[in-house]
Amino acid sequence: KQEVTQIPAALSVPEGENLVLNCSFTDSAIYNLQWFRQDPGKGLTSLLLIQSSQREQTSGRLNASLDKSSGRSTLYIAASQPGDSATYLCAVSGRGSTLGRLYFGRGTQLTVWP
C-alpha cells in the first residue's frame, strides 16, 4: 500500500525566506506526483504536477522536483510572502487499476509572517 509522508508538519517563517517542503512515498511505481495548496476549510488548488518521467516543474516562485527511485519530492518556495500561508499537500497517483486514485500526505501547514 502506498504511504505518503510530509515533513515538516508545520513551518513558521518570516516573509522573504526561501523554503523547502519535503514529501516521501513508499512505492516508486507512480504515474505522477502533484503538489496542492489548501486554504483553511477550503478545497484543493493544484500547484504543480510532475509526470513520472519528469524531474521537475516550475511555476513562478514554485519549483517541484521528483526523484522517483528514492521516493522523494521537494517543493521549493522562493521569497515567501504572507499570502503563501496555507497547507501544502503532496499526492501521488498510482498505476494500473489505481490510476486516478491519489494518495495524499497529511500536509505541511505553512505560516509566513510579515
Add this chain to the structure above:
Amino acid sequence: ETGVTQSPTHLIKTRGQQVTLRCSSQSGHNTVSWYQQALGQGPQFIFQYYREEENGRGNFPPRFSGLQFPNYSSELNVNALELDDSALYLCASSLAGNGANVLTFGAGSRLTVL
C-alpha cells in the same frame, strides 16, 4: 469553462441519519472521484465513477455509496452516519484517457455528525 461545484457547503446531521452530497463535474470531464478529509489529515480516497459505474474503491464500508449520472455529475450517499464521518468531503473530476490524470477539486462539503 466551469469548475467543480459541490453542494451543500455545510450540513449538520445526527448519528444514524443518512446524507446525500452532490457534485457537478468540470465541463468536458467524464470521471468523478470522492475523497474524505478528516480534520488535520490528508484526503482519503473513497471511490471513483466512470461511465456511471464504480471504478475503484478505497477502504470505506458499504454504507458509503455513490452514483454518477449521464451528465457526469455525481452523488455520494452515506447511511447510518457515525461521529467519525464528520469531515470535509471533496469531489474531483477528471478526463479519463487524457494521459495526464489531472484532477480538478471542488471546494468541498463540510459534514458534522452530532
